[in-house]
Amino acid sequence: MRVFALLFATFMVVACSKNEDPAPQKEAIDITHDYFSFANTDQFVTEHIQLDLTVDFDLKELRGLARLKMRRLDPAATNIILDTRDLHIDGILVAGSEGDGSEAAYEYVQEDPVLGQALKITLPDGLEQEQDLLVKIFYKTDPRASALQWLPKELTAGGKYPFMFSQSQSIHARSWVPLQDTPSVRITYEATIHTPSNLLAVMSADNDPLTPRSGEYHFNMPQPIPSYLLAIAVGNIYFAPIGEITGIYAEPEMLDASTFEFASTQQMVDTAESIYGPYRWGRYDLLILPPSFPFGGMENPRLSFITPSILAGDQSLVSMIAHELTHSWSGNLVSNKTWRDIWLNEGTTSYLEARLMEVLFGKDRADEERVLSYRELLLGLEEVSPEMQALAPLESVDDPDESQGSVHYQKGQLFLQHMEIIFGRETFDPFLSAYFNHFAFQSISSEQFLDYLDQNLLQKQPGKFSREQAEEWLYQPGLPSDAPIPQSATLEKSARLAGSWAAGEVDVNDIPLSSWSPHAIVHFINNLPVDLSEAQLDELDDDFGFSQTHNAEIGRTWFIQVASRRHLPAYEAMEAHLNRHGRTRLIYPVYMALAKNGSDAELARTLFDDAKNRYHPLTVMAIESGFKELE
Numbered sequence: 001m002r003v004f005a006l007l008f009a010t011f012m013v014v015a016c017s018k019n020e021d022p023a024p025q026k027e028a029i030d031i032t033h034d035y036f037s038f039a040n041t042d043q044f045v046t047e048h049i050q051l052d053l054t055v056d057f058d059l060k061e062l063r064g065l066a067r068l069k070m071r072r073l074d075p076a077a078t079n080i081i082l083d084t085r086d087l088h089i090d091g092i093l094v095a096g097s098e099g100d101g102s103e104a105a106y107e108y109v110q111e112d113p114v115l116g117q118a119l120k121i122t123l124p125d126g127l128e129q130e131q132d133l134l135v136k137i138f139y140k141t142d143p144r145a146s147a148l149q150w151l152p153k154e155l156t157a158g159g160k161y162p163f164m165f166s167q168s169q170s171i172h173a174r175s176w177v178p179l180q181d182t183p184s185v186r187i188t189y190e191a192t193i194h195t196p197s198n199l200l201a202v203m204s205a206d207n208d209p210l211t212p213r214s215g216e217y218h219f220n221m222p223q224p225i226p227s228y229l230l231a232i233a234v235g236n237i238y239f240a241p242i243g244e245i246t247g248i249y250a251e252p253e254m255l256d257a258s259t260f261e262f263a264s265t266q267q268m269v270d271t272a273e274s275i276y277g278p279y280r281w282g283r284y285d286l287l288i289l290p291p292s293f294p295f296g297g298m299e300n301p302r303l304s305f306i307t308p309s310i311l312a313g314d315q316s317l318v319s320m321i322a323h324e325l326t327h328s329w330s331g332n333l334v335s336n337k338t339w340r341d342i343w344l345n346e347g348t349t350s351y352l353e354a355r356l357m358e359v360l361f362g363k364d365r366a367d368e369e370r371v372l373s374y375r376e377l378l379l380g381l382e383e384v385s386p387e388m389q390a391l392a393p394l395e396s397v398d399d400p401d402e403s404q405g406s407v408h409y410q411k412g413q414l415f416l417q418h419m420e421i422i423f424g425r426e427t428f429d430p431f432l433s434a435y436f437n438h439f440a441f442q443s444i445s446s447e448q449f450l451d452y453l454d455q456n457l458l459q460k461q462p463g464k465f466s467r468e469q470a471e472e473w474l475y476q477p478g479l480p481s482d483a484p485i486p487q488s489a490t491l492e493k494s495a496r497l498a499g500s501w502a503a504g505e506v507d508v509n510d511i512p513l514s515s516w517s518p519h520a521i522v523h524f525i526n527n528l529p530v531d532l533s534e535a536q537l538d539e540l541d542d543d544f545g546f547s548q549t550h551n552a553e554i555g556r557t558w559f560i561q562v563a564s565r566r567h568l569p570a571y572e573a574m575e576a577h578l579n580r581h582g583r584t585r586l587i588y589p590v591y592m593a594l595a596k597n598g599s600d601a602e603l604a605r606t607l608f609d610d611a612k613n614r615y616h617p618l619t620v621m622a623i624e625s626g627f628k629e630l631e
Ligand SMILES: [Zn+2]
Pocket: 001, 002, 299, 323, 327, 346, 349
């Protein structure tokens, strides 16, 4: 996932915490246990799920039947515990190897603001000898289902049809399917989805680009996945191909721009396969969501969900696609066993993303992105406690939605980069490829990774990098003293020029900004001294047109400056930026800069009130919490 959790870590604590008490003392944990699931997976395990669901936009609900094919591991066990959140259960049947099943008693036995409700199902009499069970649950979702976003037509690109999509990671699948919601259990699934007949449903499954629009859609996902990768979207969605196994699903208004922007997707798949082994999921398509999608992207298998804000018109922000694609190896193929091991998923993926970008777009651009990631890491480390600076904490972690951050992404990336430098790509690439193959379709812990690393790399080339060094990365706060520091000559140059132009040593016409990457431009803007004059800001905007940029990242960076420096001539353009985008990363910091500049707290709230019906509820919640914190 790409949520840019730095920001989310700040607001989700405020938004989600029902309990205002000071944080409890951290405790040492059983590192193999998933603390974010109620399920008794040591007694029963789900192998396959069959869904038959109707999508009701008027009631904002999914309703129907989930059939869970489960295996009993403990012959004495008679109660199944499933994870749920705000589900309305109408009845449960349980069958053995024969018959339709008998009614089972059920009740909620535990409730928690983060985990939801534990559903206990008591097996009916007569199934004592059965090892294979079929659990049929008739249910509907609640309009508040935390995984589902029901967008009115006004929040879509076309503005004519409603749109619904899911976001199951980390522990939200349980709000639309009753199940064992833990990454340690992998399931295959099938689904029949009923929709209004003019809309198309897609899932993290075998979407067929040629599916006729009928209002009834069938899906099959034959590869076992963890529950957080269950995904669905319904809307006025059309398909356009990119390459042999790649294509785009989007509203028709965004289809052409998307196929141009993401034209490199097939090449990305080919490149990743050539380094890390076969792509094992059949097709790789992208679903471009409406502008109000609050996140960057989500690696739902076979169909990544993507923000439209990376449609820059020049393919400059496609590292997001490289990120979501490479999750097909790290994360989706080899998954984290519990949420405490999320670095295995996100850190490895961030490393692979940079490698892919280097092959496709050159070393300069990849180095620029590595430097920007490193900058985020240094900022992120300042925000978390020493215990949570460990890649694989040995103490209890918070709500997995809140605790994911730059430690898991960028520190994990740097750990792998460190080993790449020490062993060389000729050794490290085949090691990673073999690792993906060895643990394919499994969910593993940080310690399983460590043991595999030790036996298959460290001990084979002794004296280069010790197990103790690897353990320092996994268990110690901060960064090891010999951690690599990414460098980028082009970013250094742009930062230097920002200073010398501001000091009057360089003429604005001598800044070759039009030949720079957007990353270098972002870095240039970020490195402008605080004491620029109004005339200097005008000169920059006149010459480089920052206020009119089509690149959302440049716009974000520029308008943060505009707001915090109170550069009034660009306020109109800033307002347009706030109205055009819905992704939290792009607008939240602009609102906060405005609210904090000493004069515009009221204006920030007025602009927000005018725009917020176009934003996603999660984004609205983030910004409102941000305002509240500033009061
Ligand atoms: Zn990710």
